[in-house]
Structure formats: C-alpha cells, structure tokens
Amino acid sequence: MKLLTETYVLSNGVEIPKIGFGTWQVPDGKIAYESVSMALKNGYRHIDTAEAYKNEKSVGHAIKDSKIPREEIFVTSKLHSHIKTYEGAKEAFQKTLEELEFDYLDLFLIHAPWPWNEMGKDCREGNVEAFKAMIELYKAGKIKAIGVSNFSPADIDNIIEHLNFVPHVNQIAFFVGHNQSETDVYCKDKNILIEAYSPLAIGHALKNPVVIKMAKAYDKTPAQILIRYCIEKGTLxxxxxxxxxxxxxxxxxxxxxxxxxxxxxxxxxxxxxKWN
Known part of the structure; x- marks a missing residue:
C-alpha cells in the first residue's frame, strides 16, 4: 500500500498524504475510535473529521492511543457550516482543538459556503469573516494549511478578492459520474488541491456496470477502480x-x-x- 505514504505538496509547501481516511457518518464512540485505529494500523496517515460529524473526540483518542507521533499524522477538521463570523470561527477552532486534544491542526476548512439547512444562501460576507480568522490562526502556526469545502469558483473568488489569499484546498464531492469539471479546472489553475469526498458516491457508484466490468479487467474491486480514478484525476x-x-x-x-x-x-x- 505504497500510495498511503505518498504525498501531494500544497501551494504553501506542506505535504499531505495522497489518500485520507474519511469519518463522515461514522458515529462517535467505539465505532469511530475503532475505525480510525484500524486505518492507522493499516498504514493511513491522513484522517479527515469535522465538528459537524460529532466524532472529533473519538478521532483524537484513536490518534493518541496509536502511539504514532502526532507529526506523522495529517489531521483535517472543518468549521461548522453555519458559523460565519470572525469570533465564531476562532471559538469553533479552539473547541475543535480541545475535542481532539491537539495543540495544532494540519488542515482546517470552512465546511460549506452556506449553512446546510439554508443551501444557496448568500454568505459571502460571513465566509470572508470566517476565513480572515483562519488566516490569522494559520499565520500564528496553529494550522498548517487552510481551505474550503463545497465551494464553487465564485465562492472561492470572493475569498481571494477580499483577503488576497488563495485557499490551499477545496474539498468537494468528486467521483465517477460527478467530477465537477468546472470547479476541477478552476482549482487546478489556482493550484488549489481538490480533496474528493465520497469517492464511491456513498456506495452507489459500486453498482455501475462499466465500473464493474473495468474492475474485472484490472483484477481489482469496483471500489479500488473508483478510488484510483480520483488519484488519476489529480485529486485526493x-x-x-x-x-x-x-x-x-x-x-x-x-x-x-x-x-x-x-x-x-x-x-x-x-x-x-440518483440511482436506485
């Protein structure tokens, strides 16, 4: 599993492992703890969580109990989507550090350009305020890299225009059948790394007959074809x-x-x- 030890280099020179272990929809407690522990035991060195997942505490405990030096594990968390103020972002970041029991984060993202229960809401001003706080935390050495999630090119332009800072990462839903070509091209042009969450489309893409046929030809599983596709497209x-x-x-x-x-x-x- 050599690829687990390979890295991309972000625009600020920070190295990030090419595959991360996601914890979305992994419940806090025993399940999250054991899942992260198994991932670390089997060579993963990049763990992705978020305040909204409500499992930061278990993720942090699994990392601590692994006995792997903290600096050898790349950890991402995210600012809750509804927090759109400077002070709110600062407070939320501190809460995340306390939950994880860390003194720094490797990557911190704005989880979405709008609250999840108000998708499409104009939060341009709030995103600028929240990202301004993240820039300060980044410059203070509390975060090694900062970015966004679920942001469109227009959402990212808003950050760049007001703060003169290009996010290092944009984490988006990216998988076979949904490769967001416009955002992909935009981010590559700006040297923003795309992280591909739900590379299996929450499992739905495993049923695609083309993927199944290709997996047999390569003597791989459909999941491996789908994950490798993301790597081939230069995403994480x-x-x-x-x-x-x-x-x-x-x-x-x-x-x-x-x-x-x-x-x-x-x-x-x-x-x-959309498939049944």
Missing part, C-alpha cells in the same frame, strides 16, 4: 469504512488506469447518487 480521495477488510482494500490502489479507460469513466455523466 477520502474513502471511509468501518470494516477493516475494506479499509485495507481502499488503500491498495498502487496501479494505473489506462488513459483510454479513464476516458470511458469520464464519459459517465449520470450522477450515481
């Missing part, structure tokens, strides 16, 4: 599982997909989340 996948066998499988993507096969996967334009 964040697969998650609570089963050790799948955690291991998801990290075994040290192979290449031929360009002709990538073109086939690119042509799948039906978002698998």
């Amino acid at each position: 996948p964040l697969p998650k599982s609570t089963h050790e066998s799948r955690i291991i499988e998801n990290g075994q993507v040290d192979f290449e997909i031929k360009k002709s096969d990538l073109d086939i996967l690119d042509q799948i334009d039906d978002d698998p989340r």
Whole structure:
C-alpha cells in the first residue's frame, strides 16, 4: 500500500498524504475510535473529521492511543457550516482543538459556503469573516494549511478578492459520474488541491456496470477502480469504512488506469447518487 505514504505538496509547501481516511457518518464512540485505529494500523496517515460529524473526540483518542507521533499524522477538521463570523470561527477552532486534544491542526476548512439547512444562501460576507480568522490562526502556526469545502469558483473568488489569499484546498464531492469539471479546472489553475469526498458516491457508484466490468479487467474491486480514478484525476480521495477488510482494500490502489479507460469513466455523466 505504497500510495498511503505518498504525498501531494500544497501551494504553501506542506505535504499531505495522497489518500485520507474519511469519518463522515461514522458515529462517535467505539465505532469511530475503532475505525480510525484500524486505518492507522493499516498504514493511513491522513484522517479527515469535522465538528459537524460529532466524532472529533473519538478521532483524537484513536490518534493518541496509536502511539504514532502526532507529526506523522495529517489531521483535517472543518468549521461548522453555519458559523460565519470572525469570533465564531476562532471559538469553533479552539473547541475543535480541545475535542481532539491537539495543540495544532494540519488542515482546517470552512465546511460549506452556506449553512446546510439554508443551501444557496448568500454568505459571502460571513465566509470572508470566517476565513480572515483562519488566516490569522494559520499565520500564528496553529494550522498548517487552510481551505474550503463545497465551494464553487465564485465562492472561492470572493475569498481571494477580499483577503488576497488563495485557499490551499477545496474539498468537494468528486467521483465517477460527478467530477465537477468546472470547479476541477478552476482549482487546478489556482493550484488549489481538490480533496474528493465520497469517492464511491456513498456506495452507489459500486453498482455501475462499466465500473464493474473495468474492475474485472484490472483484477481489482469496483471500489479500488473508483478510488484510483480520483488519484488519476489529480485529486485526493477520502474513502471511509468501518470494516477493516475494506479499509485495507481502499488503500491498495498502487496501479494505473489506462488513459483510454479513464476516458470511458469520464464519459459517465449520470450522477450515481440518483440511482436506485
């Protein structure tokens, strides 16, 4: 699982492991603790959590109990989507550090450009205020890199225009059938790394007949094809599982997909989340 030790380099020179272990929808307590522990035991060195996931405490405990030096594990958390003030962002970040029992974070993101229960709301001013606080924390050495999640090019332009700071990362839903080409091109042009959450489309993409056929041809699982697709597209996948066998499988993507096969996967334009 060599790829688990390989890194991308962010625009500020910080190295970030090419595959992360996601913890979205992993409940706090025993399940989150054991999942993160299994990921670390099996070579993952990049763990992704968020205040909204309500599992930061268990994630932090698993990292501490792993006995792996803190500096060898890249940890991301996110500012709750409804927090759109300077002071609110500062307070939330401190709460995240306390939950994780860390004294710094590797990456901190604004979770969304709007509150999840008010999708599409104009929060441009609030995003600037929240990111201004994050820039200060970054410059103070409390965060190694800062970014956004679920942001469109226009949302990112708003940050750049008001703060003269280009986010290091944009974490978005990115998978076969939903590769967000406009945002992808924009971020690559700005040297913003795209992190691909839900690389399996919450499991739906595993049912795609093209993916299944390709997996057989490569002697891989559909999950491995989907995760490798994200790597081939220059993004950083964040697969998650609570089963050790799948955690291991998801990290075994040290192979290449031929360009002709990538073109086939690119042509799948039906978002698998809509499938039954």
